[in-house]
Structure formats: C-alpha cells, structure tokens
Amino acid sequence: MKISNNLVLEVVLVLVGVLLSIIFLDISELYWKSDSHWLIQLILSFIVSSLIFGAIGMVLERNSRTGGIFLLAVFLSITYVLYERGFLLSIYGIYGFILGMLEGGYLSFYSYFNNRFDNLAIYSRRFVTYFCVLTLLYLAFINLEYFQEISQFSASDTDKLFKTIIMVGSLVAFSFLLRATIRGIRAYDVFIYGPSGSGKSLLLLAIYKQFISFYSGKRNEFILSEGNKEDLKIESMLIALENGELPKSNLRTDLAMYKLSGKNRLKPVGITFVDYGGEHTDNFDKVRYKETIEGLRKLFYSDASYLKKILENAGTTSEVDEILRQYVGTPKLNKILGDTDASEIKKMYGNDNTRRTEKDITKSKKSLISLLNKKLDGLEKKLGDLDGIQDLQDYHQNEFAEYVDKIIFACVYKRFESAGKIIFLVDGDYVVDFHNENNNGKNHLIKLFSNYSDIINKFGNEKSYAIVVTKTDKFENLSNILENSTEAKAIEHKVYDMFCEIPTFKEIVHMSNRTPIYLYTVSVDATMEPHIKDEDTEMQQKSLKIYPWRVGEIEKFSF
Ligand SMILES: Nc1nc2c(ncn2[C@@H]2O[C@H](COP(=O)(O)OP(=O)(O)O)[C@@H](O)[C@H]2O)c(=O)[nH]1
Ligand SMILES: [Mg+2]
Structure with a gap:
C-alpha cells in the first residue's frame, strides 16, 4: 500500500x-x-x-x-x-x-x-x-x-x-x-537494507528466482568471510535449500553483497543487497562519510597520499624538483598511479639531462598532483560497485579485513546515495513482540524507524522508499490467504495502523507528503504449508522450499 x-x-x-x-x-x-x-x-x-x-x-x-x-x-x-x-x-x-x-x-x-x-x-x-x-x-x-x-x-x-x-x-x-x-526518480537501482536477521538472505533467493525467470537476470556477488565464504554464495544457498537447510546467518565479520541485474522489457533494472552480520551503523552522516573516505584513502592509497602531501608541503622549487626526480619514471610512481596516464610528466622528467625551468617544475608538480587526486578520488567510484570492491580486496587483503566496518559504512552510504529506490526491511519478529509486556518489539521499532526516517531525510525526496515487513507468516496465518486478496491487503492496513502508534513511524508518514513511500508485508517462509494441496503434498512438505507471499509487491515497487 x-x-x-x-x-x-x-x-x-x-x-x-x-x-x-x-x-x-x-x-x-x-x-x-x-x-x-x-x-x-x-x-x-x-x-x-x-x-x-x-x-x-x-x-x-x-x-x-x-x-x-x-x-x-x-x-x-x-x-x-x-x-x-x-x-x-x-x-x-x-x-x-x-x-x-x-x-x-x-x-x-x-x-x-x-x-x-x-x-x-x-x-x-x-x-x-x-x-x-x-x-x-x-x-x-x-x-x-x-x-x-x-x-x-x-x-x-x-x-x-x-x-x-x-x-x-x-x-x-x-x-x-x-x-x-513534477517528480521523478532514478528507478534502475534498488537497494535493500535491513538489520541482521531481518530475512535478507531468503528474500534474496526469492527475488533471484524471479529475476532469472522473468528479467533475464544475472547475479554478481562479493563475499568476504573467513570460514563461510562458500556458504554465502547464492548457488550454495540454493543447494542448501534443496537439501532442506536454511541459509546460514552471517557471522559478525562476514560481509556479503549481491547485485542482481536484468531487464524489465527494455528498461535496465538492478537490485543490491548488503548482508552483514555485525552491528548496523546507524548514523549516515555526510561528514562522517567524508572522514571515512579520507581515512580509507590513506589506507588503500597510502603511497599516493604520502606523495601528494610531500609535494604540497615542498616549499621551494628545488625541493619539488628533487621529489619529482625521485619519482617520475620509476616503478614506484608507476605502481602508485596504476593505469593512469602520466606520459606528460614523464616526458619532462624522463631524461635527466633535460633542462627544466621553474615554470616547467611548477607545471609538472601541478599535473602530478592532479593525477594523484584522480587516483585518490577513484576510491569512491570503486566502493560504488561490486567489481571495484573486489579489486580493492584483491590488492589489499590485509587492510581490507581490518577495516571492514569502515568499508561497509562507505559502501552502504554510497548505495543510499546512488539508489533510486530504497527498501527498508522490518523484522516481522518485532511485530510478533509488539504487544509484549516488556515492550521489546515496540522499542526496537521506535529505534528502527528513527533510523529509517533519518535516512529518508538525509538522502532526499527524489527517491521512492518501501518499508517491507518480513516473516508475516509469524503473526498471521497465511495458509488460507491468497497474496492478492483483500484479506492480504487488510493485513497490510492492520500493520500500518499498529505502526502508527509509533512516533518515529509517524514521522515517516509525514514525509510521504513529499516522497512516495510504500508499506508491504511479505513472507518467504521456506517451511510454510503450500496453499494448494495436491497429491505431492507429502513430498513438498518434506523439502524446504521458498513460498513467496506478496514478494511480487516488492517487484512491482522496484521495476
Ligand atoms: N517464518 C519465517 N521465517 C523467516 C522468513 N524469512 C526469514 N526467516 C527466518 O529468519 C531468520 C533470518 O533470516 P535471514 O534470511 O538469514 O536474515 P538475514 O540475516 O537478514 O539474511 C532465518 O532463521 C529464517 O529462516 C519468513 O518469511 N518467515
Ligand atoms: Mg543473511
């Protein structure tokens, strides 16, 4: 709705x-x-x-x-x-x-x-x-x-x-x-975001199946894990499910990112999941992002940062000349700049006998600094797509593992920035606990919606948002409710009314005046009884399968 x-x-x-x-x-x-x-x-x-x-x-x-x-x-x-x-x-x-x-x-x-x-x-x-x-x-x-x-x-x-x-x-x-x-959003990039345990992995599998069947989809994954690497791959999760096992939960240090891309008729569509076992960073502040990127640059491109710093701090032309002589044309600089084209300075500094005027030196300094800046700015681009992240990991294994928290923060931030549609997951277990005496579920929801409304505030109203409550089967008996029926819609309204008791959710409702925001209740419970019983019922019940319920709404929202 x-x-x-x-x-x-x-x-x-x-x-x-x-x-x-x-x-x-x-x-x-x-x-x-x-x-x-x-x-x-x-x-x-x-x-x-x-x-x-x-x-x-x-x-x-x-x-x-x-x-x-x-x-x-x-x-x-x-x-x-x-x-x-x-x-x-x-x-x-x-x-x-x-x-x-x-x-x-x-x-x-x-x-x-x-x-x-x-x-x-x-x-x-x-x-x-x-x-x-x-x-x-x-x-x-x-x-x-x-x-x-x-x-x-x-x-x-x-x-x-x-x-x-x-x-x-x-x-x-x-x-x-x-x-x-007049409003319009960049609709091709969808980002699914939710805390650990909110049902991302199973939802991913459900949507993956749809992607393969209807959107000529393909997958791209990046997985960082000490012992879980194989298990977190989509293929392994599918096999596990066939064998009657549920996908493993991520460990605290596991990071998995999945990107599904395909075409809806002629329009390109893509959806990204970030699955992370650790604490979720909840302050998506621009200043914090800038600082993180700065820090990561120093880490991944320490040589380039260092060279830039000494060039900028060099006072006299002869100092600059000295630095340039040490670097230009050496493997050291080639390594720092990678595949960036540095032919112009090389021409000037390639031959030691070339006479260089003060102007030449200043010019070379400027162009080297701009090359270094280009290299350093490239980090943000790399964090924006899975291949780039894979690249970083391949070249900087140790640093990567150590700073995984910062990297995740930066990646998620970039996703929020670039995605046109954002899906927030709400763990259905909180709804189950909503009216508990200790208010556990409600308190979690207050915090969660405060986090989500913050994000909507920060990343603006040129996007559309969906709040998706997972595991609906845990608080409603879905076995007799068809996913497109009026009863199904009534469940959504019921959940909506319940959420309206939460002040931070109300804040989101107010934002929906300027921004399109949707609410869906879904379930993918692998063990739920199938709606239509046939002769094979026994067989079906034995094997775990995904039975998506209203997951189609997420597709309608996304594509
Ligand atoms: N009953 C029910 N359980 C679910 C559903 N989706 C996920 N779960 C369970 O919730 C737990 C966490 O799910 P998972 O997909 O691993 O969450 P993730 O940590 O966000 O990837 C698992 O035990 C799942 O079996 C659902 O639709 N219904
Ligand atoms: Mg998971």
Whole structure:
C-alpha cells in the first residue's frame, strides 16, 4: 500500500492548477498574435512542445505520473490557444514546435530506456520556470508599451491593469504548482537494507528466482568471510535449500553483497543487497562519510597520499624538483598511479639531462598532483560497485579485513546515495513482540524507524522508499490467504495502523507528503504449508522450499 494522506490534496492541486492556467489563457489570449516577435515565437513554442513530449515520458512512470498528467493538461490547452491565435502557425512557431518535439521526445525516450526519470523531472521543472519567466517578460514588454502611451487612466485601463495582474498571478501560481508536482526518480537501482536477521538472505533467493525467470537476470556477488565464504554464495544457498537447510546467518565479520541485474522489457533494472552480520551503523552522516573516505584513502592509497602531501608541503622549487626526480619514471610512481596516464610528466622528467625551468617544475608538480587526486578520488567510484570492491580486496587483503566496518559504512552510504529506490526491511519478529509486556518489539521499532526516517531525510525526496515487513507468516496465518486478496491487503492496513502508534513511524508518514513511500508485508517462509494441496503434498512438505507471499509487491515497487 502507498503510505500517503495526500492523494486528495494532489488531485485538488492539479485541478486548481489547471483552472489557473485556463484563467491565464482566457485573459492572455489577445497577446498571442501571429505577428509577435519571431524569437519569442521560436523559443516559446520550443518550450511548450518540449514540455508536452517530455510529459509523455513522465506518464509512463508511476512516481512521475501526476506531474506528467498535470503538464499535459496545462500545456495542451496552451498549445490549443497558441494554435488558434496563429502564434504557432508562423514559420518560427512551427520550427520551434518541431525542435521541441524532438528534444522532449528524445528526453522521454532516454529516461525510459535508462530508467532515469529524475533527469526528466529536472529538465521539466527548469523548462516550466523558463516558460514562466519568458512569458512574464513578453507580457511585461507589451503592457509597458501600452501603458507608456496613455497619459491618463480611463476606466477601461484600470480594468486592463486589473486583468493583467490576475493574468500574471495565475501564471506564477500554476507554474509554482507544476514545479511542486513534477517528480521523478532514478528507478534502475534498488537497494535493500535491513538489520541482521531481518530475512535478507531468503528474500534474496526469492527475488533471484524471479529475476532469472522473468528479467533475464544475472547475479554478481562479493563475499568476504573467513570460514563461510562458500556458504554465502547464492548457488550454495540454493543447494542448501534443496537439501532442506536454511541459509546460514552471517557471522559478525562476514560481509556479503549481491547485485542482481536484468531487464524489465527494455528498461535496465538492478537490485543490491548488503548482508552483514555485525552491528548496523546507524548514523549516515555526510561528514562522517567524508572522514571515512579520507581515512580509507590513506589506507588503500597510502603511497599516493604520502606523495601528494610531500609535494604540497615542498616549499621551494628545488625541493619539488628533487621529489619529482625521485619519482617520475620509476616503478614506484608507476605502481602508485596504476593505469593512469602520466606520459606528460614523464616526458619532462624522463631524461635527466633535460633542462627544466621553474615554470616547467611548477607545471609538472601541478599535473602530478592532479593525477594523484584522480587516483585518490577513484576510491569512491570503486566502493560504488561490486567489481571495484573486489579489486580493492584483491590488492589489499590485509587492510581490507581490518577495516571492514569502515568499508561497509562507505559502501552502504554510497548505495543510499546512488539508489533510486530504497527498501527498508522490518523484522516481522518485532511485530510478533509488539504487544509484549516488556515492550521489546515496540522499542526496537521506535529505534528502527528513527533510523529509517533519518535516512529518508538525509538522502532526499527524489527517491521512492518501501518499508517491507518480513516473516508475516509469524503473526498471521497465511495458509488460507491468497497474496492478492483483500484479506492480504487488510493485513497490510492492520500493520500500518499498529505502526502508527509509533512516533518515529509517524514521522515517516509525514514525509510521504513529499516522497512516495510504500508499506508491504511479505513472507518467504521456506517451511510454510503450500496453499494448494495436491497429491505431492507429502513430498513438498518434506523439502524446504521458498513460498513467496506478496514478494511480487516488492517487484512491482522496484521495476
Ligand atoms: N517464518 C519465517 N521465517 C523467516 C522468513 N524469512 C526469514 N526467516 C527466518 O529468519 C531468520 C533470518 O533470516 P535471514 O534470511 O538469514 O536474515 P538475514 O540475516 O537478514 O539474511 C532465518 O532463521 C529464517 O529462516 C519468513 O518469511 N518467515
Ligand atoms: Mg543473511
């Protein structure tokens, strides 16, 4: 279910916006003449058609749909009036419209095939502002001309002035409403986050099966573990399950990251799980992240950090020269820079007899520092994908194991930053304990939701979020409830009402005014009785299998 109390509000906003745009059009109709300045005709028709064709793309994504419909309603009516008045039918108007069509159409196409609706939203918001500002300037220009010419206000002039004010007011107001409604998210990257024991491993297997069957999926995994390495691989977990064993829980020092990627029709989709046995870091602070990255740089690229430091601290040119002589062209520097291209400095320092001026030296210093910076900045990129992390581990085994906490923090932070959709898991066991006398479950939930609302706050509202309660079978008997039935939805509402008793959850509910947030209850219990009994019942009950229940909702949310 979508958590949000603003559906009515949204509809009202859109209706008010469309009404305002009609008022605007009604008054402004006179101004859109076919003999307006050609530049204005060209630019305005470009913007209008670009917005219309961009809006078509927005309608295709459910999180952007309201904004798309709103844009279409407003700008199709504007187009109609411009067309009626001949403004669009001039040669420049037509050129502008065709160009805008190509541009908006391309943006829609690109956003759809890359699942990047955030870009589309940013462009559309910008174009709405351009439209508003340009139209205001144009109207101001025409009106100033008019009002300058008259020496005394007659009754009809007062009326005209009044109308102009209403026209400007409604233009600004509906542009503002449009900007507030246009939303888009980067939808291709989904991140599943949940504390240890919340059901990630089994959920991973359930989603993996779907990925293989329906999304031409493939997997990519990174596993760091002393003794568990083999067991944590997806294939091993699948085999274990076939043999009637549950996936092993991660040990405190185990880290497993899984990325499933595939295609939903033509759109690329991907989902990442981070499974970690230790304590979950709960403070995703930007400052802390920067410090962590700084620390990790010193650790992984200690030579590069060192060289940068001594170069920056070298006072005189001869000192710099000395350092450069020691490094450039030596295997030492090659090792530090790796595959970065350093040919330019090598040229200068490759031959010892080359005479170098002060300028040369300063220039070489600058370019070496920028190469080092590039190398050091590369760490963040590496932490952003599994192959990069694997690389780091291969080259720096010891450091990696020692600083695994910091690395996980940085990876998870990066995931939060780059993912377009974030799924928070809530352990169904807390719901079971909710009404316990010692308030155990409730206290856990207060803390968990405080953590989650913090994350939503920090990583912004250009994403969508889902709160997924796992292990639903533990607090509801699901054996007779089909996953898409009204009873199933009723369970979700019940859990929602229960969570509303928790202040920190209420905070999340309030955020859903600006950000799409969903709540789902799922189960993948491997031992749950199958719904439909057939002759093989005995066989089925003997072997553990995954019986996903409402896991499809996670897919619908994600892809
Ligand atoms: N009853 C029930 N148990 C579950 C379900 N999902 C996970 N579990 C159990 O919860 C425990 C932790 O699950 P796991 O997937 O290892 O959690 P992780 O630590 O987040 O990877 C295991 O004992 C699972 O059998 C579920 O849907 N129903
Ligand atoms: Mg696990």
